[in-house]
Every structure is written in C-alpha cells, then in structure tokens.
Amino acid sequence: MRSEQQAGAEQRAMRRALDLAQSPGVPLGPNPRVGCVLLDDEGQVVAEGHHRGAGTPHAEAAALTEAGAAAAGTTAVVTLEPCNHTGRTGPCTEALIAAGVCRVVFAQPDPNPVAAGGERRLRDAGIEVDLGLLEREARAVNRAWTFALEHRRPFVTWKLATTLDGRSAAADGTSRWITSRASRVDTHRLRSRCDVVLVGTGTIEVDDPRLTVRDEYDEALAHQPLRAVMGLRDVAAGATVLDGAAETVLLRTRDPREALAELHARDRRHVFLEGGPTLAAAFLAAGLVDEVVAYVAPTFLGAGRSAVGDLGITTIGDALHLRVEDVTVLGSGEQTDVRLTLTPAHR
Ligand code: AOF
Numbered sequence: 001m002r003s004e005q006q007a008g009a010e011q012r013a014m015r016r017a018l019d020l021a022q023s024p025g026v027p028l029g030p031n032p033r034v035g036c037v038l039l040d041d042e043g044q045v046v047a048e049g050h051h052r053g054a055g056t057p058h059a060e061a062a063a064l065t066e067a068g069a070a071a072a073g074t075t076a077v078v079t080l081e082p083c084n085h086t087g088r089t090g091p092c093t094e095a096l097i098a099a100g101v102c103r104v105v106f107a108q109p110d111p112n113p114v115a116a117g118g119e120r121r122l123r124d125a126g127i128e129v130d131l132g133l134l135e136r137e138a139r140a141v142n143r144a145w146t147f148a149l150e151h152r153r154p155f156v157t158w159k160l161a162t163t164l165d166g167r168s169a170a171a172d173g174t175s176r177w178i179t180s181r182a183s184r185v186d187t188h189r190l191r192s193r194c195d196v197v198l199v200g201t202g203t204i205e206v207d208d209p210r211l212t213v214r215d216e217y218d219e220a221l222a223h224q225p226l227r228a229v230m231g232l233r234d235v236a237a238g239a240t241v242l243d244g245a246a247e248t249v250l251l252r253t254r255d256p257r258e259a260l261a262e263l264h265a266r267d268r269r270h271v272f273l274e275g276g277p278t279l280a281a282a283f284l285a286a287g288l289v290d291e292v293v294a295y296v297a298p299t300f301l302g303a304g305r306s307a308v309g310d311l312g313i314t315t316i317g318d319a320l321h322l323r324v325e326d327v328t329v330l331g332s333g334e335q336t337d338v339r340l341t342l343t344p345a346h347r
C-alpha cells in the first residue's frame with residue numbers, strides 16, 4: 001500500500017499534468033495532448049513536460065530532459081500510457097527505463113495500436129506501474145483523438161441554429177441571423193477547436209459561407225480548421241470557400257462514411273458538421289453524429305426550411321433520441337439563445 005501522502009501527491013501531479021497537456025498554443029493535429037510530472041520520493045516536483053505538437057518530443061521526454069540526472073529514482077506521472085514505439089520520436093518506455101525512473105503512474109491506456117504496449121514493457125524492466133488515475137478526465141482532454149483511434153474515423157459534432165419550431169431559414173430562404181451574436185461568437189470558438197468544418201455543395205451554393213474562425217479571435221493566431229465540401233455538384237470558382245483564407249478540400253462524394261474516411265486519412269480527428277438539412281439527415285440516419293450542438297433562438301417562423309431533412313421516420317416510436325449533456329443561455333437582454341449540447345442516447 002502506498003501512503004496516503006504519496007497518493008495525494010500523485011493525484012495533484014496528475015491534475016497538474018492534465019493542465020500541462022492543455023497548455024495554450026499547442027497546435028491541433030494528429031497527435032494527442034499529453035502532460036508529465038516527475039516526483040521525488042517525498043512527492044516534490046522534480047520536472048514537468050508537455051507535448052507541443054506532431055514531431056516534437058513527447059511529454060515524458062520533455063520532462064526527462066528538464067530533469068537531467070535528477071530523473072533517477074523519480075515517479076513519472078503522465079496523462080497517457082508511455083509509448084513503446086519509434087515513430088516521429090523514440091519510445092518513451094526506453095527513455096524512462098534509461099533515466100532510472102522507478103515508478104510510472106498513467107491515466108489513460110494508449111488506444112493507438114502502433115504505440116501501445118508501454119505498460120508491459122515498463123513492468124518487464126522492473127518498474128512499478130499504476131494506471132487509471134483520473135482516466136476519465138484524461139480521455140476528455142483527447143476526446144476526439146481517442147474516439148478516432150477507437151472507431152477509425154473522426155468524431156463528428158453537428159452544429160445547428162434554429163428557431164423554436166426547428167426552422168433554419170424562413171420561407172423566402174433568408175437565414176441571416178437566426179441566432180444572436182453571442183451564439184455566433186460561440187460557434188467560432190467551437191469551430192476553432194475542431195480540425196475540419198464540413199458542409200455540402202448545396203450550402204456553398206445557397207449561403208456562400210466563409211467557414212473560417214473569426215469574431216473575437218485574433219485571426220493571425222486562431223487555428224483555422226480545414227474547410228471540407230462534400231457532394232457531386234461543382235463548386236463555382238468564385239465561391240468564398242475557395243478564397244485561400246484557410247485550406248479547402250473538395251470531397252467528391254455524397255456518402256458520409258466515404259467523406260469521413262477521406263478526412264481520417266488526412267489525419268483529421270474532429271469534424272464540425274455545419275451542413276444543411278440534407279447533409280445533416282444523411283449523417284444522422286447513418287449513425288455518424290457523435291455530438292449535437294443546437295443554438296435555439298426564442299423565435300417562431302411557422303414555415304420555412306427545417307433544420308434537418310427527412311430521416312425516414314414515420315411514427316413516434318422511431319424518433320431519434322438524444323441525451324441532454326448541457327444547457328446554457330447565451331447572450332443577454334433581448335439577445336439571448338439557448339445552447340443545447342446533446343449526445344446520441346444509444347452511446
Ligand atoms: C504524442 N505526445 O507526449 C505522447 C504520445 O507521432 P509520434 O511518432 O510522435 O507518436 C505518436 C503516438 O505516441 C501517439 O499516437 C500516442 O500513441 C503516443 N504518445 N504522443 O504525440 C506524447 N506521449
């Protein structure tokens with residue numbers, strides 16, 4: 001049994017490692033966010049490290065470098081199972097062993113089959129290993145990355161903006177602005193956390209959107225997700241999406257599964273689906289929506305375009321159920337909306 005004092009120090013170190021993993025300025029990309037803290041036998045911090053994006057040292061390697069010779073005899077507290085492979089950098093297991101680390105505590109087992117096997121390798125080298133500390137929190141930090149590895153496709157967030165009666169455009173086709181400014185700013189914040197914004201060729205034709213991260217974001221600093229357009233219709237050469245403000249890819253398919261496979265092959269892990277009703281219905285019907293973010297404005301239109309197309313549902317028993325994860329009121333005064341965050345009920 002480890003002493004209560006040691007357990008407390010490791011728990012605090014794991015919280016710190018989770019914060020380090022989420023350090024600002026780390027670019028989104030194909031790699032996970034990882035943090036690592038080295039503790040001496042009195043529970044004092046010897047060194048810290050975090051991963052700074054694909055191709056840079058892993059969190060463990062960064063902490064070991066900072067510690068130098070002081071790494072010997074420490075406990076490494078890390079948010080992800082140390083990797084056991086030579087990829088863009090060398091295996092962290094060997095680096096930990098060589099540095100004389102005597103105990104490793106990690107939160108989340110590595111879902112990446114290429115890099116897995118760290119726990120076994122460390123134990124074989126005589127290192128004490130403990131796992132699962134704050135695992136839920138660690139998985140949340142790399143939610144889309146973990147999902148993509150486990151499901152071999154990107155995580156899909158579908159965003160919609162509707163009136164109380166589920167309309168995303170008025171009868172005459174006008175749709176600017178259904179929701180308030182606060183909701184639009186919030187949308188840009190969520191966009192900046194994804195690595196693809198996906199729409200259909202229909203949306204490009206009707207709305208000619210920019211699909212970039214803007215508003216209160218410093219455009220020079222904001223991460224611009226890839227803009228992806230799917231469908232078989234041609235995109236006009238003058239379409240705003242081709243303006244060069246962010247990278248754009250045309251996926252010449254109508255099949256959601258195929259589109260996701262292509263985005264996955266391009267190392268994309270989190271798709272922000274902003275398509276119209278037809279695209280949304282196709283993804284929903286295929287079970288390819290993993291999260292819904294709905295901005296609901298306190299208005300009625302009574303007629304107009306529905307936010308989601310035909311799902312083939314004709315009777316109430318077949319309704320597509322979602323679980324409400326969060327409800328937040330955005331804006332103030334006359335300018336408020338409700339943001340609902342939901343997940344499919346069967347998960
Ligand atoms: C990271 N940062 O701090 C840790 C990772 O792309 P590579 O070759 O550097 O390897 C990436 C894999 O290494 C990644 O998928 C994960 O399984 C493992 N651990 N990766 O980018 C880190 N600890």
Ligand code: ZN
Pocket residue numbers: 058059060082083084090091092093
């Ligand atoms: Zn590693």
